[in-house]
Amino acid sequence: MTDVMTTILPADLQVAVRVPASSANLGPGFDCLGLALGIYDDITVTTMDAPGVRVRVSGEGAQTVPLDETHLVARAVERGLARAGVAAAGLEVDCVNAIPHSRGVGSSASAVVSGLLAASELLSIAPEAFGTQALSDEDLVQLSAEFEGHPDNAAASVLGGAVVTWTDGDGEAIGYAARRLHVDPRIRATIFISHTESSTSQTRGLLPDSVPRCDAVFNVSRTALAVVALTREPDLLLAATDDRLHQQYRAEVLRPSANLVADLRASGYAATISGAGPTVLVLHTADLPAGMADRDGFTMVETSISDGPTVVDAR
Numbered sequence: 001m002t003d004v005m006t007t008i009l010p011a012d013l014q015v016a017v018r019v020p021a022s023s024a025n026l027g028p029g030f031d032c033l034g035l036a037l038g039i040y041d042d043i044t045v046t047t048m049d050a051p052g053v054r055v056r057v058s059g060e061g062a063q064t065v066p067l068d069e070t071h072l073v074a075r076a077v078e079r080g081l082a083r084a085g086v087a088a089a090g091l092e093v094d095c096v097n098a099i100p101h102s103r104g105v106g107s108s109a110s111a112v113v114s115g116l117l118a119a120s121e122l123l124s125i126a127p128e129a130f131g132t133q134a135l136s137d138e139d140l141v142q143l144s145a146e147f148e149g150h151p152d153n154a155a156a157s158v159l160g161g162a163v164v165t166w167t168d169g170d171g172e173a174i175g176y177a178a179r180r181l182h183v184d185p186r187i188r189a190t191i192f193i194s195h196t197e198s199s200t201s202q203t204r205g206l207l208p209d210s211v212p213r214c215d216a217v218f219n220v221s222r223t224a225l226a227v228v229a230l231t232r233e234p235d236l237l238l239a240a241t242d243d244r245l246h247q248q249y250r251a252e253v254l255r256p257s258a259n260l261v262a263d264l265r266a267s268g269y270a271a272t273i274s275g276a277g278p279t280v281l282v283l284h285t286a287d288l289p290a291g292m293a294d295r296d297g298f299t300m301v302e303t304s305i306s307d308g309p310t311v312v313d314a315r
């Protein structure tokens with residue numbers, strides 16, 4: 001689909017969507033593995049006659065995010081509509097956020113996906129004369145990854161479950177694609193949400209441009225193994241979540257998280273830094289022992305693996 005000339009949608013179309021958080025990398029799969037988590041932001045978008053963008057936010061980020069047209073959800077709604085050559089004169093965006101920001105559980109990707117999914121639903125309920133239709137999952141992955149600059153979080157929030165993502169091309173025209181994996185139902189996800197924040201763009205800057213070949217080979221093998229462990233042999237999760245590509249380079253600025261990962265892995269748990277941190281993800285099949293929750297600086301949350309986003313209302 002290509003962008004075409006803009007026409008204006010009628011006022012009072014309303015859609016409500018619920019979009020999951022995500023954990024990226026899962027250890028070795030830097031920028032190419034992701035997992036949707038059972039923590040959700042709820043977004044309602046209404047088209048208006050009056051020009052401008054009005055944003056209301058409660059929950060996570062309420063004190064920090066902008067409340068105008070620069071808000072990430074509003075920008076994503078406009079981008080999604082533009083894809084089909086339409087726009088809204090004005091937009092009202094209502095956000096009820098449960099996904100913590102800047103902790104490594106994909107809040108920015110969830111915000112972008114919620115805006116694009118809302119746009120997609122607006123396109124599907126617009127009067128027939130507009131000739132618009134919902135965006136495909138492929139479009140949602142492409143457009144959300146363009147915002148993020150990497151597809152792992154965004155694809156997990158679009159498709160649910162675990163995802164493998166890849167890119168084609170470079171420079172101005174990167175293509176992003178993803179496939180969902182069928183996660184072995186015995187696998188559970190627990191996160192230790194850090195009480196401190198970390199900026200993804202800042203910690204990406206700590207990564208070297210090249211790594212030793214032995215480390216590259218190590219990560220290629222573990223990433224392939226992760227697909228086996230996630231889909232049918234969870235006993236392999238500890239080995240399959242090991243990494244030499246990125247966590248060691250971020251450890252200095254994520255010291256408490258790196259120490260927690262090391263402790264948990266030494267005790268046999270498949271722990272990794274979640275995304276760019278500082279939250280820590282543990283994948284497991286058995287109950288975690290009582291007392292594990294007591295970690296200074298972290299709140300342990302036994303979450304679920306999400307089946308993906310839902311459209312709650314569209315009228």
Ligand SMILES: Nc1ncnc2c1ncn2[C@@H]1O[C@H](COP(=O)(O)OP(=O)(O)OP(=O)(O)O)[C@@H](O)[C@H]1O
Nearest residue numbers: 072101102103104105106107108111199200275276
């Ligand atoms: N729901 C939201 N609404 C508006 N802006 C958001 C929202 N969620 C995140 N953001 C913006 O994205 C920034 C956080 O992005 P960042 O990529 O650093 O962290 P993250 O997405 O939470 O974690 P990670 O990408 O490591 O999983 C916030 O500071 C805020 O500016």
Ligand SMILES: N[C@@H](CCO)C(=O)O
Nearest residue numbers: 024030031200275276
């Ligand atoms: N793959 C990305 C995920 C950010 O959530 C990174 O590690 O920078």
